[in-house]
Amino acid sequence: MARIVMKFGGTSMAGMERIRNVAARVKHVAEQGNEVAVVVSAMAGETDRLVGFCKEASPLYDPAEYDVVVASGEQVTSGLLAMTLKAMGVDARSWLGWQMPIHTVESHAKARIQSIDTEELLKAMSTGQVAVIPGFQGRMENGRVSTLGRGGSDTSAVAVAAAVKADRCDIYTDVNGVYTTDPRIVSRARKLDMVTYEEMLELASVGSKVLQTRSVELAMKEGVRVQVLSSFDDPTQEELPGTLIVSEEEMEAQIAKDSDMERQLITGIAADKNEAKVTVTRVPDRPGAVAHIFGPLAEASINVDMIIQNVGRDKGETDVTFTVPGADLARSIDILEKNKETIGFNRIIPDTKVSKVSVVGVGMKSHAGVAATMFKALAERGINILAVATSEIKVSVLIDEDETELAVRVLHSAYGLDAEEAA
Amino acid sequence: MARIVMKFGGTSMAGMERIRNVAARVKHVAEQGNEVAVVVSAMAGETDRLVGFCKEASPLYDPAEYDVVVASGEQVTSGLLAMTLKAMGVDARSWLGWQMPIHTVESHAKARIQSIDTEELLKAMSTGQVAVIPGFQGRMENGRVSTLGRGGSDTSAVAVAAAVKADRCDIYTDVNGVYTTDPRIVSRARKLDMVTYEEMLELASVGSKVLQTRSVELAMKEGVRVQVLSSFDDPTQEELPGTLIVSEEEMEAQIAKDSDMERQLITGIAADKNEAKVTVTRVPDRPGAVAHIFGPLAEASINVDMIIQNVGRDKGETDVTFTVPGADLARSIDILEKNKETIGFNRIIPDTKVSKVSVVGVGMKSHAGVAATMFKALAERGINILAVATSEIKVSVLIDEDETELAVRVLHSAYGLDAEEAA
Numbered sequence: 001m002a003r004i005v006m007k008f009g010g011t012s013m014a015g016m017e018r019i020r021n022v023a024a025r026v027k028h029v030a031e032q033g034n035e036v037a038v039v040v041s042a043m044a045g046e047t048d049r050l051v052g053f054c055k056e057a058s059p060l061y062d063p064a065e066y067d068v069v070v071a072s073g074e075q076v077t078s079g080l081l082a083m084t085l086k087a088m089g090v091d092a093r094s095w096l097g098w099q100m101p102i103h104t105v106e107s108h109a110k111a112r113i114q115s116i117d118t119e120e121l122l123k124a125m126s127t128g129q130v131a132v133i134p135g136f137q138g139r140m141e142n143g144r145v146s147t148l149g150r151g152g153s154d155t156s157a158v159a160v161a162a163a164v165k166a167d168r169c170d171i172y173t174d175v176n177g178v179y180t181t182d183p184r185i186v187s188r189a190r191k192l193d194m195v196t197y198e199e200m201l202e203l204a205s206v207g208s209k210v211l212q213t214r215s216v217e218l219a220m221k222e223g224v225r226v227q228v229l230s231s232f233d234d235p236t237q238e239e240l241p242g243t244l245i246v247s248e249e250e251m252e253a254q255i256a257k258d259s260d261m262e263r264q265l266i267t268g269i270a271a272d273k274n275e276a277k278v279t280v281t282r283v284p285d286r287p288g289a290v291a292h293i294f295g296p297l298a299e300a301s302i303n304v305d306m307i308i309q310n311v312g313r314d315k316g317e318t319d320v321t322f323t324v325p326g327a328d329l330a331r332s333i334d335i336l337e338k339n340k341e342t343i344g345f346n347r348i349i350p351d352t353k354v355s356k357v358s359v360v361g362v363g364m365k366s367h368a369g370v371a372a373t374m375f376k377a378l379a380e381r382g383i384n385i386l387a388v389a390t391s392e393i394k395v396s397v398l399i400d401e402d403e404t405e406l407a408v409r410v411l412h413s414a415y416g417l418d419a420e421e422a423a
Numbered sequence: 424m425a426r427i428v429m430k431f432g433g434t435s436m437a438g439m440e441r442i443r444n445v446a447a448r449v450k451h452v453a454e455q456g457n458e459v460a461v462v463v464s465a466m467a468g469e470t471d472r473l474v475g476f477c478k479e480a481s482p483l484y485d486p487a488e489y490d491v492v493v494a495s496g497e498q499v500t501s502g503l504l505a506m507t508l509k510a511m512g513v514d515a516r517s518w519l520g521w522q523m524p525i526h527t528v529e530s531h532a533k534a535r536i537q538s539i540d541t542e543e544l545l546k547a548m549s550t551g552q553v554a555v556i557p558g559f560q561g562r563m564e565n566g567r568v569s570t571l572g573r574g575g576s577d578t579s580a581v582a583v584a585a586a587v588k589a590d591r592c593d594i595y596t597d598v599n600g601v602y603t604t605d606p607r608i609v610s611r612a613r614k615l616d617m618v619t620y621e622e623m624l625e626l627a628s629v630g631s632k633v634l635q636t637r638s639v640e641l642a643m644k645e646g647v648r649v650q651v652l653s654s655f656d657d658p659t660q661e662e663l664p665g666t667l668i669v670s671e672e673e674m675e676a677q678i679a680k681d682s683d684m685e686r687q688l689i690t691g692i693a694a695d696k697n698e699a700k701v702t703v704t705r706v707p708d709r710p711g712a713v714a715h716i717f718g719p720l721a722e723a724s725i726n727v728d729m730i731i732q733n734v735g736r737d738k739g740e741t742d743v744t745f746t747v748p749g750a751d752l753a754r755s756i757d758i759l760e761k762n763k764e765t766i767g768f769n770r771i772i773p774d775t776k777v778s779k780v781s782v783v784g785v786g787m788k789s790h791a792g793v794a795a796t797m798f799k800a801l802a803e804r805g806i807n808i809l810a811v812a813t814s815e816i817k818v819s820v821l822i823d824e825d826e827t828e829l830a831v832r833v834l835h836s837a838y839g840l841d842a843e844e845a846a
Contacts, residue, residue: 016479050499056439057503058510065509068502068517072495076473079491080480086488087481094491098521099566143522 002167003035003125007135007157010044011174012231013077016084022231023084025172030090030130037121037131037164039157040081042073047150063108067137067145071097074134074153082132092130095121097137097145102156104138104146111138111146113155116163125164133160154215162222169219169226170242171211176230177243178203178210180417181269185405188418192267194244196251199267202360202394216245223247248362265370266361266415271404273355275305276329277386278322280336282346285318292343293320296335302328305356306387306398321387323398326352354386355404358396359411371395377414383407425590426458426548430558430580433467434597435654436500439507445654446507448595453513453553460544460554460587462580463504465496470573486531490560490568494520497557497576505555515553518544520560520568525579527561527569534561534569536578539586548587556583577638585645592642592649593665594634599653600666601626601633603840604692608828611841615690617667619674622690625783625817639668646670671785688793689784689838694827696778698728699752700809701745703759705769708741715766716743719758725751728779729810729821744810746821749775777809778827781819782834794818800837806830 006029008022022038030036042050050070054061078094085092100121104111125131135153138146148155154171161169176191178200183189195203197220204213210228219226229242246254255261283289290309297304302324310319324332333348364370371388374395378385383406387398399407412418429452431445445461453459465473473493477484501517508515523544527534548554558576561569571578577594584592599614601623606612618626620643627636633651642649652665669677678684706712713732720727725747733742747755756771787793794811797818801808806829810821822830835841 016476019480053439053499053503054506057442057507060510062506062509065502065506065517068505068519069499072498072502075495075498076476076492079488079495080476082491083477083485083488084480086485087483094488096491096568145519 001033001035003037003164004029005037005039005157005161005164005166005169007039007153007169007171008041008231009153009173010041010046012172013040013042013081014044016080019077019080019084022172023081023088023090025231026081026085026130027088027090030128035125035128037125037133037160037166038081039133039135039153039160040074040077041135041153042070042077046073046076064144067108067147071134071137071145071147074136078132078134082130085130085132090130091128092132093124094132094134096134098139098143100133102133102138102159104140104148106140106142106146108144108146110149111140113138113148113159116159118163122164151212152214154212155218158215158218158222158224158226161224161226162218166224169224171215171226171228172231173210173228174230174232175210175228177228177241178245178268180267181408181412182271185271185408186269186412186418188421189412190417190419192243193241193261194246194251194254195267196248196362197245198248198393199360199362200245202358202391203268203270211245219245220247225250251362263363264361264417265363265367266359266417267363268360269357269408269411269415269417270360271355271357271408273401273404274326275323275354275356275398276326276332277351277354277398278324278329278332278336279349279351280320280343280345280347281349282317283320284344285316289343290320292339293336294322296339297324297332300331300335302332302335306389306396308387323354323356323387353401354398355401356396356398357404357407357411358394359415360394362393364395365392373414374411377410378407381406381410383410424456424458426460426587427452428460428462428580428584428587428589428592430462430576430592430594431464431654432576432596433464433469435595436463436465436504437467439503442500442503442507445595446504446511446513448654449504449508449553450511450513453551458548458551460548460556460583460589461504462556462558462576462583463497463500464558464576465493465500469496469499487567490531490570494557494560494568494570497559501555501557505553508553508555513553514551515555516547517555517557519557521562521566523556525556525561525582527563527571529563529565530569531567532570533572534563536561536571536582539582541586545587574635575637577635578641581638581642581645581647581649584647584649585641589647592647594638594649594651595654596633596651597653597655598633598651600651600664601668601691603690604831604835605694608694608831609692609835609841611844612835613840613842615666616664616684617669617674617677618690619671619785620668621671621816622783622785623668625781625814626691626693634668642668643670648673674785686786687784688786688790689782689840690786691783692780692831692834692838692840693783694778694780694831696824696827697749698746698777698779698821699749699755700774700777700821701747701752701755701759702772702774703743703766703768703770704772705740706743707767708739712766713743715762716759717745719762720747720755723754723758725755725758729812729819731810746777746779746810776824777821778824779819779821780827780830780834781817782838783817785816787818788815796837797834800833801830804829804833806833 082092082094135156179189226245305323307322389396505515505517558579602612649668728746730745812819
C-alpha cells in the first residue's frame with residue numbers, strides 16, 4: 001500500500017466523458033489498496049473563458065476578484081470528479097482550497113503555497129476515501145481566495161504530495177514521459193525512465209515544457225518523487241511506466257542496484273527558439289562600462305543569459321553581445337536607449353533569428369570533454385556557434401535559428417542517445 | 424442615507440455588458456450615500472449548464488458535490504461585478520457564502536439559511552465599500568458548501584436584508600413590478616404600488632412567479648420591506664418605482680396617510696394551469712373512508728388543494744374529487760392504485776385540462792360578497808365552476824383550462840381593476 005497523489009490537467013478534465021476516464025483510472029489505483037488524493041485542473045478552455053470575462057470587465061482587473069472568478073473552474077471539476085467516483089462506487093469527496101485549507105502568501109494571481117492543513121484530509125484518506133482537490137487555488141491569511149498563476153496545478157499537486165508525505169506524485173499529461181529530446185524533431189528520441197530534479201529544471205528552462213518549472217523546484221526542495229505519465233492509455237490496464245523525477249541520490253542508488261541501468265553522460269538535448277540576441281556596438285572599453293548596460297536591465301528584472309564581450313575593435317571601444325528572452329526584447333532596447341548617454345554606445349543590433357541548444361546531464365559533473373564533443377559535432381556539420389554558456393550540468397550554445405533541428409539531431413546522435421527504433 | 428440590499432437575477436448578469444449596466448445602477452445607488460449590499464445570481468443558463476454536467480456524471484448525483492459544482496456560477500458573477508465596480512471607481516468586494524459565512528442547515532441542494540455573520544460585512548459597508556454576495560449558496564456547520572435550491576437567490580437577498588437590518592431589499596427582475604394580473608392576458612392590468620406579504624404569497628402560489636415563494640415567506644417572517652422593480656430601465660436615471668411588498672400594518676398606515684391611495688377590495692387575479700383534477704369513483708360512504716385516500720398522499724408530501732365530496736350517488740357510495748399539482752399527478756395515481764383495497768374505489772379519472780383562477784386581496788377580510796361577485800360574473804359568461812376553495816384573503820375556482828384567459832379578463836373587470844389605458 002502506498003500513498004499516491006494523482007494530478008490531471010485540463011485536457012484530461014475536458015467534459016464528462018474524459019472525467020469518467022479519469023475516475024476509472026483513480027478507481028483502479030484506489031482499489032489496489034492505495035491512499036489516493038487527486039489534484040485537478042479546470043476543463044481545458046475554461047480558465048481562458050473566465051480570464052476573458054475579467055479582461056472584458058476591465059483591462060486592469062482587480063486581482064483579488066480575478067482569483068474569485070478563475071478559482072471557480074477547478075471547483076467545478078473537483079466536484080464533478082468526486083461525484084463521478086461516488087457513482088462508480090468509490091468513496092470520495094472534494095476538498096476546496098479554503099476547506100483544507102491550502103494556506104498561501106498574500107499575493108493575488110501569483111500566490112505561493114505556505115502550508116497545507118492535512119489532519120482532516122489524512123483522516124478521511126485513511127478510511128479509503130479519495131480526496132479530490134482543486135489545483136491552482138488557495139486561501140490567504142485574510143480569508144480571501146488566492147490562485148497560484150497559470151499552470152499552478154502542477155505545483156498544487158507537488159505541494160499536496162509533500163504535505164501528506166506521499167510516496168509519489170503522478171502527473172498525468174498528454175505525453176507519456178520526459179524524452180531525451182522533442183520526438184517531433186528526432187524520431188529516435190527515447191523516453192527516459194528517470195531524471196534528476198536538476199536535469200528536469202534545465203530541460204524545462206530550455207524548452208521542454210512538460211512540467212511547470214515551479215513545481216519541479218518545489219519537488220526538489222521537498223524531496224517529492226514525481227512521475228510524469230500519459231493520461232490517454234486505457235485506464236483499466238496496468239499503467240505504462242512514465243518518467244520518474246527524483247533526487248541525484250535516488251538516481252545513484254538505482255544505478256548501483258540495477259545492472260541494466262547505465263550512467264548516461266548526457267540525459268537530454270533541449271532547444272529554445274524564444275531567445276533574442278542583442279549587440280551593443282562601440283561601447284567604451286574601460287572597467288565598469290559593462291555595468292552600465294546590465295545594471296538597468298537587472299533592475300527591470302530582465303534575465304540576461306549569455307554574454308560575449310568582443311575584442312579587437314578600434315582601440316578603446318568594444319562590442320557587447322548578450323541574449324534575453326524574446327518577450328523582453330522590446331523592453332530591453334527601450335531601457336538601453338534611455339541609458340544611451342551613460343553607456344555611450346553607437347547602436348543596438350537586435351536579432352531574434354537565433355536559438356539556444358543545450359545538452360543536459362548530471363553525468364557531465366564527473367566528465368571532461370562534453371563541450372569539446374559538442375563543438376566538434378556542430379563544426380563537422382558547419383553549424384556556427386554564436387555564443388556559449390555552461391552550468392555544472394549543462395552546456396548551451398547560441399546558433400542560427402534555421403539550424404535548430406539539425407543541431408538537435410546531430411547532438412542526439414553524437415552523445416549516443418538515439419533509440420534503436422523510432423519513437 | 425439608507426441601507427439597501429439590491430438583488431439581480433441571471434438575465435441581468437448574463438454577460439459583461441449587462442454586468443456593467445448592473446454596476447452602473449449599483450454605483451448610482453451607492454453614490455447617493457446609501458450603504459449597499461448586492462446579491463447576484465449566476466449568468467442566465469450557467470446553472471443549467473452546471474446541472475447538466477452533474478446529470479451527465481450520474482442521474483443520482485451526490486448532492487454534496489452537486490452543491491460544490493453549481494455554487495460556482497454565483498461565485499463567478501460576484502467576482503465579476505465586484506471588479507467591474509472597482510474599475511468604475513466604486514470600492515467593492517465579493518463575500519462568498521463561506522466567507523461571511525452564511526450558515527445553513529445540513530441539507531444539500533435545498534438548504535435553509537439559519538443565520539448570517541454580519542460583523543465584518545457591516546464594518547466594510549460602513550466604510551462605503553459595496554458588498555457583493557453570491558446568492559443561492561451557503562456553508563453548513565460541517566464546513567461544506569450548500570445551496571438553497573433553484574431560484575434561491577431571492578431568498579438569499581431577503582436573508583441578507585434581514586441580517587443587516589436593511590431599510591429595503593430591492594429585487595430587480597425582468598418585469599417592473601407586481602401587476603393586478605398577467606399583462607399578457609389582460610392588457611389593462613395595472614402595476615401595484617404596494618401589496619402585503621400575504622397577498623404576494625397567494626398571488627405567487629397561484630401562478631404570478633415574480634418572486635420565489637420562500638423569499639416572500641422569509642420577508643414576512645423577518646419584516647423585510649421588499650421592492651420588485653425592473654433592471655432594464657436606464658441605470659443612470661432615477662429609478663421608476665416598482666412594487667413595494669410590506670406588512671399589512673405598513674399598508675394600512677400608508678392608506679391612512681395618503682389620500683390618493685384607496686383601499687382595494689381585490690388586489691389581483693391569478694391563474695394556474697399546473698393543477699390536475701383527480702376523481703376517485705364509488706368510494707364507500709362511511710366515516711374515515713376519505714382518510715384512506717388523503718393519508719397516503721400526505722405521507723408522500725403531495726399537496727392536495729381543493730376537495731369535493733360528491734353526494735347523491737348510489738346508496739353507501741360516493742365520488743371524491745380533488746386537485747394536486749400537475750407534476751404530482753402520476754405519482755398520486757400510483758399511490759392510490761397501491762392502496763386500492765384499503766380505499767375500496769371503483770376507478771380513478773384524471774383530468775389535466777383544468778385551471779385554478781383566484782381573486783386575492785386583504786380587503787376581502789372585512790367585506791362580504793366577494794365570492795358572490797365572482798360566481799355571478801363567471802356565470803354570466805357561461806363559465807362552469809368545478810370546485811371552489813377559499814382562504815381569508817383568497818377565493819379560488821377550478822374551471823376548464825380553455826376558459827382561463829376569459830375568466831381572468833371577466834374577473835379583472837368585475838372587480839374594477841382595469842386601468843384606463845392599456846399597460
